Amino acid sequence: MVRIASVLGLVMFSVALLILSLISYVSIKKDFLLSTPRYGPNGVPRMYMFHTGFRSQLAMKYLDSAFTPLTNALSEDLQNSSKWRYNSTAFIQQRYEISQYIDIPHNFTLTRRSVRIGQLMHYDYSSHKYVFSIGENFYSLVPEVSPILNKHYNICAIIGNSGILSGSRCGSQIEKFDFVFRCNFAPTEIFKKDVGRRTNMTTFNPSILEKYYNNLLTVQDRNNFFLSLKKLDGAILWIPAFFFHTSATVTRTLVDFFVEHRGQLKVQLAWPGNIMQYINNYWKTKQLSPKRLSTGILMYTLASSMCDQIHLYGFWPFGWDPNTGKELPYHYYDKKGTKFTTKWQESHQLPAEFKLLYKMHMEGLLKLTLSHCA
Numbered sequence: 001m002v003r004i005a006s007v008l009g010l011v012m013f014s015v016a017l018l019i020l021s022l023i024s025y026v027s028i029k030k031d032f033l034l035s036t037p038r039y040g041p042n043g044v045p046r047m048y049m050f051h052t053g054f055r056s057q058l059a060m061k062y063l064d065s066a067f068t069p070l071t072n073a074l075s076e077d078l079q080n081s082s083k084w085r086y087n088s089t090a091f092i093q094q095r096y097e098i099s100q101y102i103d104i105p106h107n108f109t110l111t112r113r114s115v116r117i118g119q120l121m122h123y124d125y126s127s128h129k130y131v132f133s134i135g136e137n138f139y140s141l142v143p144e145v146s147p148i149l150n151k152h153y154n155i156c157a158i159i160g161n162s163g164i165l166s167g168s169r170c171g172s173q174i175e176k177f178d179f180v181f182r183c184n185f186a187p188t189e190i191f192k193k194d195v196g197r198r199t200n201m202t203t204f205n206p207s208i209l210e211k212y213y214n215n216l217l218t219v220q221d222r223n224n225f226f227l228s229l230k231k232l233d234g235a236i237l238w239i240p241a242f243f244f245h246t247s248a249t250v251t252r253t254l255v256d257f258f259v260e261h262r263g264q265l266k267v268q269l270a271w272p273g274n275i276m277q278y279i280n281n282y283w284k285t286k287q288l289s290p291k292r293l294s295t296g297i298l299m300y301t302l303a304s305s306m307c308d309q310i311h312l313y314g315f316w317p318f319g320w321d322p323n324t325g326k327e328l329p330y331h332y333y334d335k336k337g338t339k340f341t342t343k344w345q346e347s348h349q350l351p352a353e354f355k356l357l358y359k360m361h362m363e364g365l366l367k368l369t370l371s372h373c374a
């Protein structure tokens, strides 16, 4: 009796599974039909994503109607990026406007002269009650002078971490820039065909130690972290340790590690103080005031004082590829099959940021690359 019941159960389970897989097959097929790229006369995928289709409706959910004319221009632009023209007058004007809000070369990092041992630091995004006391070790890692003081580069690239870079083959193009900014210690080695390897500066949120290096608890974790840093010899590691009070513990772990390996590492450390209010005030004048600006637009703000021209790659906060219509992961380095996340949309307002960056692209202030590189 028990055996018959279990066999029956198994059969019912299999039938249910069959029905479920049929349903998903049909919906995948529907998806596929809606997202198959159409090809232009010479086999180049033609932009269609913004005109029709289920996924563009999904995107429109995040975009207001004022964005629609932009998206049409964007689809044209993707077909022919050689139409873009740099407007140095507009760029220099913007650099000047930003300098009215923040002195980037000096406020890029705390320096020995701007802090003292025993000083209590507060955090940009945490309650004022939280403090971090500057100890001797921390102080010894603060640079004498800002590493970007009097540094000027011709054409810089800022590499965002969007999944749009997957399969882009933009690596060799990115290698050619004079100065390459990256965000959040993103891996490059195994993605070099798409994102390049050159790194002249990367941001390093202390929480990365928790997420990817197990708080440096084992010998292996420490070796891994050491090797990752070694690859950045000569580059600037820009560490926002005073944005969130939750960074305090990992910051101390990080500081101990750097003190211990001081002689062996050639990465240049930079520790920004509480600069976000100044940067926020500038972007507010452009009608952008999210709870938190993204690291990408923060890098753009810093780069505006160091570079004569700025090109952006990997800035695309949507879950589908405008070139192929295929689904995208959030980051180019996310594990295969990771679903696009919208968890940052609320605090960062990435679509609004993108819209502004795209407007700046149209004005010739910056060049946004969304297409694949030849």
Ligand SMILES: *[C@@H]1O[C@H](CO)[C@@H](O)[C@H](O)[C@H]1NC(C)=O
Residues within 6 Å of the ligand: 080, 081, 082, 083
């Ligand atoms: C792209 O635009 C440029 C300038 O407008 C033009 O010379 C070029 O032929 C165009 N290329 C394609 C592939 O349409």
Ligand SMILES: *[C@@H]1O[C@H](CO)[C@@H](O)[C@H](O)[C@H]1NC(C)=O
Residues within 6 Å of the ligand: 087, 089, 090, 093, 364
């Ligand atoms: C460049 O930007 C300036 C300032 O925004 C503007 O007045 C000018 O018309 C622009 N030039 C071109 C060629 O678009």
Ligand SMILES: *[C@@H]1O[C@H](CO)[C@@H](O)[C@H](O)[C@H]1NC(C)=O
Residues within 6 Å of the ligand: 103, 106, 107, 108, 109, 110, 114, 273, 274, 275
């Ligand atoms: C920013 O730089 C100015 C000097 O240009 C300095 O007085 C100020 O303390 C700095 N602020 C921060 C948060 O680094």
Ligand SMILES: *[C@@H]1O[C@H](CO)[C@@H](O)[C@H](O)[C@H]1NC(C)=O
Residues within 6 Å of the ligand: 153, 178, 179, 180, 197, 198, 199, 200
């Ligand atoms: C940028 O980094 C590359 C290596 O990643 C290095 O060869 C180059 O000299 C650096 N450029 C500057 C301006 O520091």
